[in-house]
Amino acid sequence: MGMYSRLFLPIFVIIAVVVVVRYHLMLESETSYAQARYKSDAAELGAHLRKTLQPALSTPDRGSLDATLSSALLLNADLAAARLDYAGGHLEALRTAHAEPTYPAWFPRFSAITPANYNINLGAATLALSFEPTRPLEQVWRAVHRQAIITLANITIIYTLLGIIIFVNKRMLRRLTEATNRFQNGDHDVRLPVSGTLEARMLASTFNNMAQRVQALVYKLQQSQNDLSAQLTRTLLAQQQLQVEKDRIEVTLTSIGDAVITTDMTGRIETINEAAQQLTGWAESRARGMELHQVFVLANNFGQHSLLKAMKAIYAGGEVVKVGNQSLRNRMGQTCTVEYTANAIRTARGEVQGSVLVFRDVTERRQLMQQISWQSNHDILTGLPNRSALAQRFEQEVERAREHNYLLAVCLFDLDHFQHVNQSLGQAVGDEVLKQAASRLHDFAGQRHYVARLGGDEFVLLLPELDDRAAIDYAMSKLMTALARDYICEGKAVSMSASAGIAVYTGSDISADSLLRHADQALYQAKITGRNRYHFFDADLDEQVRTHHNRRTEVWNAVRANELVLYYQPKLDMRKGRIIGMEALLRWEHPLRGTISPGDFLPIVEHSDVIVDIGEWVLREALRQLQSWRAFDPAWVISVNIAARHFQRHDFVERLKTILGEFPDVPPHMLELEILESSALSDIAHVRSIMLDCQALGISFALDDFGTGYSSMSYLKRLPADMLKIDQSFVRNMLVDRDDLHLVSAVIGLARSFGLGVIAEGVETIEHGAMLMRLGCDLAQGYGIARPMPADDVLSWVASFDTAAVWQAAAVLPPIVSLHGDPAGGTSQLALI
DSSP states (O other), rough: OOHHHHHHHHHHHHHHHHHHHHHHHHHHHHHHHHHHHHHHHHHHHHHHHHHHHHHHHHHHHHHHHHHHHHHHHHTTTEEEEEEETTTTTEEEOOOOOOOOOOSSSGGGGGSSOOOEEEEEEEEOOOOEEEOOOOOHHHHHHHHHHHHHHHHHHHHHHHHHHHHHHHHHHOOOOOOHHHHHHHHHHTOOOOOOOOOSSSHHHHHHHHHHHHHHHHHHHHHHHHHHHHHHHHHHHHHHHHHHHHHHHHHHHHHHHHOOOSSSEEEEETEEEEEEEEHHHHHHOOHHHHTTSSHHHHHEEEEEHHHHHHHHHHHHHTTTTOEEEEEEEEEOOOTTTOEEEEEEEEEEEEEETTTTEEEEEEEEEEEEHHHHHHHHHHHTTOOOOOOBOOOOHHHHHHHHHHHHHHHHHHHEEEEEEEEEEHHHHHHHHOOHHHHHHHHHHHHHHHHHHTEEEEEEEEEETEEEEEEEESSHHHHHHHHHHHHHHHHHHEEEEEEEOOOOOEEEEEEEEEEOOOOOOOHHHHHHHHHHHHHHSSSSSSSEEEHHHHHHHHHHHHHHHHHHHHHHHHHHEEEEEEETHHHTEEEEEEEEEEEEEEEEEEEEGGGTTHHHHHHHHHHHHHHHHHHHHHHHHHHHHOOOOTTTTTEEOHHHHHHTTHHHHHHHHHHHTTTTTEEEEEEEEEHHHHHHGGGHHHHEEEEEEHHHHEEEEEEETSSSOOOHHHHHSSSSEEEEOOOOHHHHHHTOOOHHHHHHHHHHHHHHHOOEEESSOOOOOOHHHHHHHHHHHOOOOOOOOOEEEEEHHHHHHHTTTHHHHHHHHHHHHHOEEEEEEOHHHHHHHEEEO
């Protein structure tokens, strides 16, 4: 199609550059204007709401506040939600109907306008506004769309004109092609008419002159060809016979899998088969006649010299030569490993008339052997030395430390909660974390130290030639900081820390295996004391650690052997005389020691992931039992105690959803989770977040043993609990100890002030219950009602529960108005209505 068709690409590039620049500038301009208007409207609305809500908050009027928030949705169409948190509660105004945007779904990615969130401090209240930039984006889109139509029309006109030019040019070229084909087919009298455009007339004249000259040459060649035909016929017997012999040789060489080169007595190449052409990069037509060392180029030391020496010996009648592991460099400069055999080509009488060189590519075989050797001593995933390589180096370092009398630190690392990352984010992310951790350890080790991967997420670092423990502390502090940095996997940051155990070789008679075992015991100590730290091996604690480890293993085996059971203690509404639910309490039915209470075995595993397995088993078992009891009383609520380590896991809510999904007949609001007050205060922001997510599912919360921790009203305000559980140590002695009575009364009043329910543990007598009801607490549990019992005994006990009338009678006593001490220092007096 000629030169004009080539203009399409540069014209397209020019148009594309102009369009990109123009639309980039236009998009920036339109976006800047729309975003400024968008933020200005949002700021004006925020100022308006601040001015409007301030008076209403002074005397909280929920209806007025709600109307003000709802009217804000009408004042600004970009407002998606308005939320007000104040001392009296929480209000929200959400836009339920959203107009369908006119711009396509991909357009917002090219605009810098994003949703905006404003938090406005109103003194004791907080106003949160969320804006969606639908209108600004539509404004920008309309401008872009309008300009795009104009641009498309311009491009269409340009390419239409180019098409007309190409059409005319193509017609001219078609005429030239037809004339050329006729000329090639023997019509040497063909000529082009000299007419049309200037280019067409010049092209026709040039073609006609060329055709006339070629026609004369053809005539002369035909005469010469007739003269040569007779001579050629005479030479064809001899040539045919030679060709047959040549074909036989070429077929033989081609059929051989190895590369073959033959030479004459001067060392020049006569034949080279296909395999040899591929390995050397030389085609047969170019290689024939060249010297052997020019085509078969050996790049390793003395390789070329040895080849020339061997070929000289062969031409002199020497024996066959076999050489291996040679580096052959082809014509493109690429190298491969070959082995070759060279021998003489002899006549029937034994005279040398040339040579044959047979060689093959052994690169893959050599690489495979090297790979097998490397893999036997390295970890495939991380590239670090493996356990086998470590064993060899470990013994060497121990011997060197013994000879030179310096310290050798053996550091065993383990990534904290790596199994959780592997399960929640996927094995690909887990592998990437391992590779990055290995890279950080390798960078730290350098040439002086030695790092290896034992397997899983365990790594070993040898720190030789150390003078004192301070040097070990310095190195470990630096390394632990490096391992605690976020790991970037698939564009996301994964938080991960590490724990380490350290055993120090000081010249004593101890093996490498023992040092590694000591480091493992120190690592265990680092984990049970909180993780993200390192711990030195202490021989005095060795036996204690092993005992603790064995007891933890025994508990884990009990979980796997189904030796754990749940007992249930009833919860009573004393004023109504009705059982409202059960608390699930864990027991261990030991085959030898009998029933073991949780206080005797849970502390052993509370700092390990075994407590998570136990907690999930308790949840499933309690829900399964509640599912069967719902036919008896569908209003019962089951309370389950959750350990702090279990509750504060990042995947607790997701795992809880999975467990609830296994029991679709049990509504989530029939499950109550009890958490210790002390564990909740360790990370109150995280605990609050988890509690809110669970409450969104319908689950309620009780703060267990309330009053025994560091209670404060600010903590209680931040924790969204539904129920306070008064500790039994206060309830049990409140009838004889006025301080305990005051504490119980204070907790009940505190719960009432915050709008929370309250239940008392440790109710051992009717008198305890009567006092609690007089103080304002109607819910209780304790030995005075029932002891914890196996699930099979619960329904029969409830059916025989006949003391409801006694509790109801106690409920009619008048409530306590105040508590005050005897002026003489005697027992407390109860002021009653």
